[in-house]
Structures are given as C-alpha cells and as structure tokens.
Amino acid sequence: MKLVLATNNKGKVRELSEMLVSYGIKVLSLNDFPQVGDIEEDGKTFKENAVKKATVTAGLTGLTALADDSGLEVDYLDGAPGVYSARFAGTEKSDSANNEKLLNLLAGLPPYKRTARFQCVIAIARPGGSVHTVQGTCEGVIAGEPRGDMGFGYDPLFYLPEYGKTFAEIDLPLKNKISHRGKALAQALEYLSELSNKEINRG
Ligand SMILES: O=c1[nH]c(=O)c2ncn([C@@H]3O[C@H](COP(=O)(O)OP(=O)(O)OP(=O)(O)O)[C@@H](O)[C@H]3O)c2[nH]1
Numbered sequence: 030m031k032l033v034l035a036t037n038n039k040g041k042v043r044e045l046s047e048m049l050v051s052y053g054i055k056v057l058s059l060n061d062f063p064q065v066g067d068i069e070e071d072g073k074t075f076k077e078n079a080v081k082k083a084t085v086t087a088g089l090t091g092l093t094a095l096a097d098d099s100g101l102e103v104d105y106l107d108g109a110p111g112v113y114s115a116r117f118a119g120t121e122k123s124d125s126a127n128n129e130k131l132l133n134l135l136a137g138l139p140p141y142k143r144t145a146r147f148q149c150v151i152a153i154a155r156p157g158g159s160v161h162t163v164q165g166t167c168e169g170v171i172a173g174e175p176r177g178d179m180g181f182g183y184d185p186l187f188y189l190p191e192y193g194k195t196f197a198e199i200d201l202p203l204k205n206k207i208s209h210r211g212k213a214l215a216q217a218l219e220y221l222s223e224l225s226n227k228e229i230n231r232g
C-alpha cells in the first residue's frame with residue numbers, strides 16, 4: 030500500500046515513517062508532489078486542520094493521504110498555544126522562538142502549575158473523498174529550561190515525570206510508543222490494515 034504524508038514538518042515525517050515503514054507501507058512525501066503547495070490551516074480544531082490537509086492532498090495526488098495536526102496545550106495558558114503551536118511566536122515557525130516565548134510566559138511558575146499535554150489528530154483521506162480520523166494525547170509538564178537534543182518543536186521542554194526525561198532525551202522508538210502521535214498512529218495503522226484487507230478481498 031502507498032501513502033502520501035501530507036506534512037511539511039521533517040520531525041513528523043521521521044516519526045510517522047519509522048512506524049509506517051515497519052508495517053510494509055510505501056511512504057511518499059510532499060517532496061514527491063510539488064503540485065500540493067501550502068495548505069492554509071484555518072481550522073479552529075486539530076481535527077478540522079488534519080481533515081483539510083489530508084483531503085486536499087488526496088484530491089491533488091490521487092493517492093491515500095495521511096495528515097497530522099498536532100500541538101501543545103498548556104493548562105496555565107488556558108490551552109494555548111493549541112492549534113497555533115507551530116506559529117506561536119510568529120508565522121516564520123521557529124522552534125527556538127516558540128520555546129523561548131513559552132518559557133517566558135511560564136517564568137517563575139512552580140512545576141505543579143506547569144502541566145500540559147500534546148494532542149495529535151491524524152486524518153486519512155482517500156482520493157474518492159472518504160476520510161477517517163483518530164486522536165492521541167500525551168500528558169507532561171513544561172520544564173524550566175530546555176534539555177536534550179533529539180526530536181523537534183517543544184520536545185526539549187516537554188518533561189515526562191514517569192521517565193524523568195524530556196521528549197528530546199528519549200529515543201525515537203520510545204517516543205513513538207508513548208507520544209500523542211504514536212498513539213494516534215497505532216489506531217491509524219489498524220484502520221489502514223482494514224483498508225488494505227478490503228482491497229485484497231476485492232481483488
Ligand atoms: O515538541 C514537539 N513534539 C511533538 O511531538 C510535536 N508535535 C507537534 N508539535 C508542535 O505542534 C506544531 C504542530 O503544528 P502543525 O500540526 O500545523 O504542524 P506543522 O505546521 O509543523 O507541519 P504540517 O504538518 O502542518 O505541514 C509543531 O510545529 C510543533 O511546534 C510538537 N512539538
């Protein structure tokens with residue numbers, strides 16, 4: 030089965046590909062389809078944005094497309110940055126500026142008030158127009174300073190009390206096991222295997 034990843038985020042491509050490829054799925058990226066261009070994310074929810082990115086990509090490529098819309102919800106900030114996570118500190122989407130802005134907003138706040146979660150909605154759209162969504166969540170705490178150099182985005186600040194480490198201090202197979210994206214993708218893989226069984230049965 031062939032699948033186009035409807036994302037321009039290299040960190041997401043790395044994490045999604047690692048799991049999909051081990052299931053024998055042929056993964057294509059938007060680099061293979063320059064005609065898709067930039068898709069405006071104007072939804073109010075992760076689900077709206079994921080559905081839009083997947084359906085537009087499936088329509089323009091004629092292939093099944095998988096999109097991920099994700100973000101960080103910080104309780105002290107009433108759920109911000111949420112769907113604006115990529116653009117928190119400006120439209121140029123700088124991970125380091127986003128992390129700096131987040132640390133400044135939480136300056137001096139004790140750990141018990143720094144609770145947060147990552148959310149991920151994955152949408153799988155078929156060229157015929159049908160679309161299926163799944164969701165994953167991962168709870169954590171925003172650290173007082175960045176730690177680790179793996180991962181992407183807010184990973185150096187996202188601290189997992191159970192592991193005593195940030196997302197940027199754990200390797201990719203473990204992140205995929207426990208992360209918002211990994212949990213959503215595990216459900217997406219179940220759906221994809223049902224789809225491919227149906228196709229095989231149809232001949
Ligand atoms: O530290 C992180 N670890 C993660 O595991 C993670 N997952 C999401 N995020 C943040 O949330 C934004 C999503 O925004 P987003 O879904 O619109 O993606 P994006 O604009 O980067 O790419 P695209 O998929 O839209 O092309 C990203 O840019 C990141 O800032 C993460 N940060």
Ligand SMILES: [Mg+2]
Nearest residue numbers: 038070098115
């Ligand atoms: Mg985006």
